[in-house]
Amino acid sequence: MKRPAQRLALICALILMGQPMTATGTGFETPPARTPGSVIAADILANPLYTVHDPVASDGRFNTYSITAPFGDMEITGNDMLQERLQEAEAVTSIRKVRKTEAFIKAVGTTAVSPFYMAADIIRNPVRTIKDIPSGVGAFFTKIGDSISSLFGSDDEEPENKNQEWAKEISGFNKQKRRLAALLEVDPYTDNAVLQEELTDLTWVYFAGKTSVDTALSVAPIGAVGLVISGLKASNQLQNLLKESSPEDLLKTNQAIMVKLGLSEDLQKRFLYHDHCTPRHQTVLTHAMGELESTTGHGALFELAADAGNDRTCRTTQNLAELMAWYQNSVAALTRIESVGNDLHMVDDNGAWILPVWGDHLLWTSELQESLHRLERNAPPTALRTLLTPATLSETARRELTALGVRIMDRSMHRPLRAPKPVIIKVNESQGDEAVDPNAL
DSSP states (O other): OHHHHHHHHHHHHHHTTTTTOOOOOOOOOOOOOOOOGGTTTTHHHHTTTTTOOOBBBEOSSEEEEEEEEEEEEEESSSSSHHHHHHHHHHHHHHHHHTSSSHHHHHTTTTGGGHHHHHHHHHOOOOOHHHHTOSSSSHHHHHHHHHHHHHHHTTTTHHHHHHHHHHHHHHHHEEEEHHHHHHTTEEEEEEEEETHHEEEEEEEEHHTTTTTTHHHHEEEEESSSOOOOOOOOOOOOOHHHHHHHOOOOHHHHHHHHHHHHOOOOHHHHHHHTTOOOHHHHHHHHHHHHHOOOOOBTTTTTHHHHHHHHHHHHHHHHHHHHHHHHHHHHHHOOOEEEEEEETTTEEEETTTTEEEEEEOSSEEOOOOHHHHHHHHHHHHHHHSSEEEESSSSSEEEHHHHHHHHTOEETTTTTTTOOOOOOOOOOOOOOOSSOOOEETTTTT
C-alpha cells in the first residue's frame, strides 16, 4: 500500500504528463504594453501629420497601434498596415494642399460645379448626393445626360452603344485613379474612406476635362515606402499590372493562374469573389503562388484566404505567399505545402520542414509552442524543423526555439518601418508651374 506522500507525488506526475512542456521550463510571455518610442524610430514619430498614441499593444505576434491622422482616429494591427496608413496621411495632406493652389484652381475652372462632376459625386457617394439635391431632379439628370453625351458624341447613337461608351468612360476614370494612387504610393483599393474620396475628387477634375493625371500632375519621387511587394521575381512587373489593369482584368489573370495550378472551380469562386480580399491581395497572392509551379498543395493557402473573415487575414495570407516565394527564390525550392490545424507547413527539396509565421515581434506564447508541436508531429523525426518569419524574436522565444532544436530564420524578407516620404504634387502648366510642398503650408 502506497503512503499518502507517494500517492500525491504519483498524481502530480500524471497531471504534469498531460501538460505541454517547454524546452527549458520557462513560462509563457505576457505581451507587454510598450511606448511608441520603444517600437518606432524617432524620425517616424517626429512627423507632424500624425500621432502614434501610447501604449503600443501586442498579441504576441502583431503590434497594435492607435493613431490620429488627417483621416481621423484609427486602430491599426500590424507594422505593414501602419506603414500604409502613414503614407496615406502624406497623400491626403498633399492632395488637400494642392487643391488650394492657384494653379489647381485655374485647372479646375467650372468643373467642380459641372453636371458631370455631380455625376461623379453620385458614383462616389450616392446617398449623400441625392439628399443634397433640393429640387429640379429631372432637370439635374437631363443635364447629366447632356454632359455624358457630350463626352461620347451624337445623341443619335443606339442606347446599347451609349452604355458601352459609358462603361468605357468609367473604366478610363478608374484607370486614371489607379495611376494617381500609384504616383502617391497608396493602394487604390484602400478601405480608408477619406483617402478614397480625395483620390476620386482629384481624378475627376482632370478626367472630366479629358486630361490624364499623368499629364496634369507630377509627383516627386518618394521611393518604395507605402506599398512594397517582396519575394517575387516579377515584383516590378506586378506593380505595373496592378496600376494598369482593371479589377475585372486582374480577376481574369488570377483565375488563369489558379486554373494552371489545378485548383477547383469552387475554390476559384470563393477566393476571387471574396468580400474582404481586395484585387491587390488576390493578385499578389496568386502571382506568388504562380512562381511555385513545381510545388504541390497551393490550394492550402488559397483555402486560408477564401475562409478569411476580415482584411487582416487576407493581408496575412498575401504576406505568407510573398514569404513562400522569397524562400523559393532565395533559399531552396519548395516541393510541398500542407495545411495542418491553423498552420501551413512547407517542405523544401532538401527535406527541411518549415513553419512560416507572419508577424512583427514574436513572443514565446502557448500558440507558438502548439504550432511547433504540430510541426514536430507532422515532420519526419530526422527532418530539419525551421521557423521562417520576417519578425524579430524576444530573447525568451529565441532561447526556447534553440533548446527545441529549431532552425531560426527570423527577419527573413524583413520590412522595417520607415518614415513616410513627403509627397510633392505639382500642377503642370505651360507657364508658371506651382509646386506644393506638404511641409511648406
